[in-house]
Amino acid sequence: MQISSLKKLNKNNVHLITFKHFQIASTSQPYFIWAPRNINGELINLAPTDINGFELYKKENTQIDTNNAELNPDSEFSAILDTDEDNVGDENDIHNEYFNKQFQQFLNSNWDYASENQSLFAQAYKQCVDFLIKKLNLSLENIYFNSRIRPLEQLHLAVEDFQNFINNKTQSLIIDPIFTYLISPENESDYVVKATAFAYDKNSKILYINKFKDSTSLSDYLQTNFIYNTATKMGVEIKDIQFVLVDPDESKHKKGHVPFIISRSAFSANTKSSVSRNKDYRKLKDPNEVRIVGMKNSGVAIQYGICDGVQTTIMNAMIERKVWGNPRSKTIADLVKKLDTGDPKPSIEISTKFEFEPYEQIIEKIINASKVQIPTYSKFNPDLKQYQLDMDLDNSSWGKNPDLKRIAFLHMGEQYAFSTGNSGTANSLKKLDINFINKQRSIVENLYSFPNFFTDKALELISPLMSKDTKIVWYDYEGLSSIVPIFDGLKSYNQIAHQVSIIVTQNGSIVYEEDILHDPKTVSLIDLVKVILAVYQQKADYYVVFNKGYENTRNLEVRDQVLKHYQQNDTEFIAEMRALGIESLLDFESIVLYINENTIDLMDFFTKDSDTTNQAFYSVDYVKHSEYHNPSFNLSIHDFKGNKANYQEECDKFRRQIFKKNIKAVKIIELLGYTSIKKLEKLITKNNYKYDYEIKEYAGLEVKNGSMALEIAINRFAGYIGEHEWAHKSLKLKEYCHNDVVAMIVVYEFLLGFIASVFPDIYDFKNKLAKGQILKVDFDTKKLTT
Numbered sequence: 070m071q072i073s074s075l076k077k078l079n080k081n082n083v084h085l086i087t088f089k090h091f092q093i094a095s096t097s098q099p100y101f102i103w104a105p106r107n108i109n110g111e112l113i114n115l116a117p118t119d120i121n122g123f124e125l126y127k128k129e130n131t132q133i134d135t136n137n138a139e140l141n142p143d144s145e146f147s148a149i150l151d152t153d154e155d156n157v158g159d160e161n162d163i164h165n166e167y168f169n170k171q172f173q174q175f176l177n178s179n180w181d182y183a184s185e186n187q188s189l190f191a192q193a194y195k196q197c198v199d200f201l202i203k204k205l206n207l208s209l210e211n212i213y214f215n216s217r218i219r220p221l222e223q224l225h226l227a228v229e230d231f232q233n234f235i236n237n238k239t240q241s242l243i244i245d246p247i248f249t250y251l252i253s254p255e256n257e258s259d260y261v262v263k264a265t266a267f268a269y270d271k272n273s274k275i276l277y278i279n280k281f282k283d284s285t286s287l288s289d290y291l292q293t294n295f296i297y298n299t300a301t302k303m304g305v306e307i308k309d310i311q312f313v314l315v316d317p318d319e320s321k322h323k324k325g326h327v328p329f330i331i332s333r334s335a336f337s338a339n340t341k342s343s344v345s346r347n348k349d350y351r352k353l354k355d356p357n358e359v360r361i362v363g364m365k366n367s368g369v370a371i372q373y374g375i376c377d378g379v380q381t382t383i384m385n386a387m388i389e390r391k392v393w394g395n396p397r398s399k400t401i402a403d404l405v406k407k408l409d410t411g412d413p414k415p416s417i418e419i420s421t422k423f424e425f426e427p428y429e430q431i432i433e434k435i436i437n438a439s440k441v442q443i444p445t446y447s448k449f450n451p452d453l454k455q456y457q458l459d460m461d462l463d464n465s466s467w468g469k470n471p472d473l474k475r476i477a478f479l480h481m482g483e484q485y486a487f488s489t490g491n492s493g494t495a496n497s498l499k500k501l502d503i504n505f506i507n508k509q510r511s512i513v514e515n516l517y518s519f520p521n522f523f524t525d526k527a528l529e530l531i532s533p534l535m536s537k538d539t540k541i542v543w544y545d546y547e548g549l550s551s552i553v554p555i556f557d558g559l560k561s562y563n564q565i566a567h568q569v570s571i572i573v574t575q576n577g578s579i580v581y582e583e584d585i586l587h588d589p590k591t592v593s594l595i596d597l598v599k600v601i602l603a604v605y606q607q608k609a610d611y612y613v614v615f616n617k618g619y620e621n622t623r624n625l626e627v628r629d630q631v632l633k634h635y636q637q638n639d640t641e642f643i644a645e646m647r648a649l650g651i652e653s654l655l656d657f658e659s660i661v662l663y664i665n666e667n668t669i670d671l672m673d674f675f676t677k678d679s680d681t682t683n684q685a686f687y688s689v690d691y692v693k694h695s696e697y698h699n700p701s702f703n704l705s706i707h708d709f710k711g712n713k714a715n716y717q718e719e720c721d722k723f724r725r726q727i728f729k730k731n732i733k734a735v736k737i738i739e740l741l742g743y744t745s746i747k748k749l750e751k752l753i754t755k756n757n758y759k760y761d762y763e764i765k766e767y768a769g770l771e772v773k774n775g776s777m778a779l780e781i782a783i784n785r786f787a788g789y790i791g792e793h794e795w796a797h798k799s800l801k802l803k804e805y806c807h808n809d810v811v812a813m814i815v816v817y818e819f820l821l822g823f824i825a826s827v828f829p830d831i832y833d834f835k836n837k838l839a840k841g842q843i844l845k846v847d848f849d850t851k852k853l854t855t
Contacts, residue, residue, distance in 0.1 A: 099438035123447035284366035285335035298428035317363030374419030493742020589786035
């Protein structure tokens with residue numbers, strides 16, 4: 070194998086082409102490939118006018134400074150660009166964002182296999198190398214550890230290193246290979262293409278790509294296309310491509326050790342499949358279903374596929390320039406039967422999802438794009454004889470231009486900075502053109518013409534919190550996760566709730582509060598059991614959270630882990646459970662299910678639909694309207710002269726003009742269609758509401774957000790935070806988590822005030838309702854009743 074040489078490069082006269090350029094070229098118009106960006110990858114200096122003279126925005130009127138992409142923090146526009154659809158501040162998003170960032174930082178730095186005190190990703194990477202060494206039956210002397218980081222002017226040394234590896238008779242596996250080659254167009258600057266991979270075996274000619282996940286996705290086809298073709302252009306012979314993935318089988322995960330598997334194909338969806346729980350909280354997820362989903366997500370099932378006589382491996386996908394379709398679960402179940410019964414040639418039928426353009430064409434597009442200085446936002450409409458917004462070049466089978474959201478709201482301006490998620494306009498941005506803009510503007514203008522309101526569903530939801538003598542536990546979890554398993558049976562990245570803040574109220578008074586933080590360095594399953602027992606509070610009446618999906622899931626996951634220890638007859642663990650007063654698995658399971666089944670989710674006020682047969686609403690002026698919010702009608706129940714049926718008809722008349730579906734229990738236009746507690750906190754603070762409880766300003770806390778809390782917990786788990794520092798940090802973590810629980814109580818007080826602005830007598834029922842009583846509107850008296 071002869072590797073193409075590379076001359077020493079002059080960094081002032083060469084353009085480096087990486088996968089990022091390749092990815093943008095596959096989803097976006099040429100301008101965005103080389104468009105200037107800040108360190109966060111955000112566009113800067115985005116032209117207000119396109120190549121056709123079409124004006125995207127008036128620079129002097131926008132809330133964004135395109136010279137540095139800095140946003141006015143008080144601008145509604147900033148909220149849109151900094152958040153995604155409905156799941157703002159979701160704990161899972163925080164963890165995913167953190168680990169993606171940490172992984173990229175690790176890949177962008179050199180590492181030493183023999184080094185001690187390695188980061189968690191470095192530890193996992195070393196374990197992955199060990200996995201491959203063992204699989205290939207090699208020793209360390211057979212391994213060439215390449216220098217992962219090479220400045221542009223030293224990139225030629227990477228080629229020399231690879232050639233030296235090829236010539237070395239002892240070494241057969243290179244870790245962190247760099248693949249690169251030079252393109253020198255006539256009378257132009259040079260272009261050098263650079264790709265990296267996890268490993269390459271020169272004996273078998275196998276290229277290995279490490280995902281550090283238990284799944285593959287559509288983007289892996291694109292990235293593999295870039296790596297494979299860049300390597301072959303350099304002269305590297307490749308006969309097969311394999312992904313090294315985290316083993317999806319949680320039983321293989323042991324404390325401190327990441328298990329790996331090999332997959333020869335890839336799943337071709339953007340998000341992986343999951344195994345859902347049914348409504349009766351079955352003991353464990355069906356192991357057969359878990360196995361099937363794991364085989365689908367990893368691509369292992371797809372590697373057994375046949376499409377037009379071709380085996381559907383990732384290698385053949387590159388040769389055929391095809392993305393393989395995903396098999397159905399039933400098809401994989403049939404494959405599993407074949408595998409388990411020893412079928413000598415197990416296979417399944419796979420279709421082609423789509424074909425992709427040749428690598429060379431994309432590289433040529435990237436090179437030509439370096440000359441494009443102005444974007445294209447528009448297309449000519451011959452009927453109107455003018456240019457209109459239409460960015461159809463920014464969509465492909467690989468996805469859409471990730472900058473479209475920013476461009477769309479720059480064009481519309483701050484007035485239309487409204488979430489496109491289900492709780493907002495429900496106008497998903499799939500293609501940016503005048504149709505999307507007109508629809509978004511129309512929906513937002515209609516929303517701004519409607520008053521803030523609540524419905525009878527809101528009264529139903531708030532009633533349990535107003536019951537007399539009921540013990541209510543308000544609680545919030547903070548999670549910990551790690552690429553390196555925290556304890557046996559816990560998969561990489563799976564979260565545990567090692568921290569909880571609890572406030573117990575009765576008749577409106579705090580009767581107990583506790584902030585629990587188990588040390589991430591030593592946390593165990595029994596500690597998580599203690600967390601749940603602390604939340605249980607000897608069978609309170611209700612448990613209040615914001616977004617119960619997170620807390621309830623963590624509770625069930627602990628139940629699942631505990632169940633496995635009982636199934637394994639783990640006598641030591643069972644003894645620890647008995648020491649906590651838990652005599653059997655059933656005892657603990659009943660506690661978990663009781664908590665989950667008696668949980669009140671404050672998010673329901675903003676996401677739960679009102680009853681189909683009762684869509685009456687009550688207009689509210691409690692929240693100061695934004696400058697764009699000007700209701701077009703004034704419907705007051707206190708001024709209405711008709712009966713209840715007449716009022717509902719009047720509500721329906723207005724409602725049907727704006728809302729196509731059932732209305733939510735509470736609608737506050739100033740939330741811009743978002744439903745996170747952080748948005749509510751900002752709204753409450755901005756309006757200077759005063760309640761019995763007060764949220765501390767997060768900006769004044771040492772731990773300001775969930776990302777900071779997670780980073781501290783992980784650093785403690787990794788051993789970066791010593792005892793003295795941890796003593797200080799733990800106090801600040803407790804302060805942050807406690808503030809989140811106070812915030813929930815304040816949201817409840819806010820909702821009371823919101824409803825009281827229409828029915829002041831709601832305070833007469835506070836802490837006086839019998840358990841099970843529901844507040845209703847007495848239409849004759851225009852007051853509340855039960």
